[in-house]
Amino acid sequence: MSCVTNDEVPTQVATDSAPRPRARRRGRPSVPLLSQKRITRAAVELIGARGYPALTMAALARELRVAPSALYNHVASKRDLLRWLQDHVNRGIDASAFDTEPWDVALERWARSYRDAYVRHAPLVPVIAVTPIAGSPHTVAMYEGVVAGLCAGGWPEAEAVDVVVALESFVLGSAMDATAPADIFDVPDDAAAPALARAGLLRAGRDNADAAFEAGLAALVTGFRARHPGGAGG
Template identity: 50%
Template sequence: MPAVSAAEGRSTSIGGAQRRRAGRPSAAVLDKSGITAAALELVRRKGYDGLTMAALAKVLDVAPSALYNHVASKQDVLLLVEDHLMSLVDVSGFGGGSWEDAVCTWAWSYRDVFAEHTPLIPVIAVLPVTDAPQTLAMYETVSKGFLDAGFPRERIIPAIVALESFIFGSAYDVTAPEDIFDSGSMAGSTPYFTAAVRSAATGQDGTAPGPERGRQADAAFSLGLDALVSGLGALRG
């Protein structure tokens, strides 16, 4: 049987057509949406520290050099992730209706998005929005909504940052254990705190909360958001 040359070994012929050997896909099959999805999956499984360019290339089953054809650095990957997550935040309320309802819709959506991606909060919270189109579009819509509602222009960004600080912290609270405030053996020495914790968990009637009362994290978020919206609303002209 004649030997097959190295060039011939790289492909096989079917009906005269050349078929590429199985193996790593070429860089051309990569796109930014695929990189974003792979990065999110990597963070979900291994946390933010597990998101490296080498690990991302491995998840995508490509050589690192192929990945660098699409993103120049980990910072670029994070911008893609930020842009994707911000595109999921609901800003539709700012298209009509009251400012209060629009802010609440936005804030609840924002919290729920990041409650699903808490490892990224410390990064996204301080990541510049430069050249992130979806992120900037979200902030543009919210800023216009605040301006239309009568907010002084110089107070719009501080108000948004105040809300975001509360939103990010509340996203962590969603994943906190239900017994996070259990004082354990020190309950006797912390009677006011212990009684307050029990009251929050049971409500005024002293019974365990049913599904209609929702999670304690939701109750806390609703209380805090109402207070913020009320306080910020007083700043409007």
């Protein structure tokens, strides 16, 4: 019969009775790594740093440090991502004046808020301007408030959206102008364009983008008042 030493018994017992490490649970983490807010914020930062052409789903996945497949689990396509971006920017536009003010006053306030929002996101202007609004709840709610306010102010339903499109075409162009270089109208040869050169000098020292915006907005609203069926705001 073989002998077992006292040194060997505790070792065997300890091995058999030691707690075994739990196997790691597989599957998705309990807290998602991605969310609509995080994805949208990363897309905005990517466009701000490198321009809209740099926004691809692969590039966005790299920014988020995830595999493209993980990104597609949260946003099905780039078109859906653009709707998220549209809603993100338009959420900051204040259209509340249409609930309390005459249509022309509300239109001016909306235009200023609209421009301010897109001055902060000028690289998105060419994209958002042609992105359908369906699937963007905050954007749809904003336009609903504006159109309803115009109709309540006496604009025919058939013309209310024309007013909106005309105004926002000006607003979006003005938002891009706000990012233009200060010397955009400088001409090196005064003799070739003396009137332009003199006018350019007179603009020096002003906030030209804001001044141009206010001049254009006043002209548009005056024109809308003249076209209004009632002949005036309110």
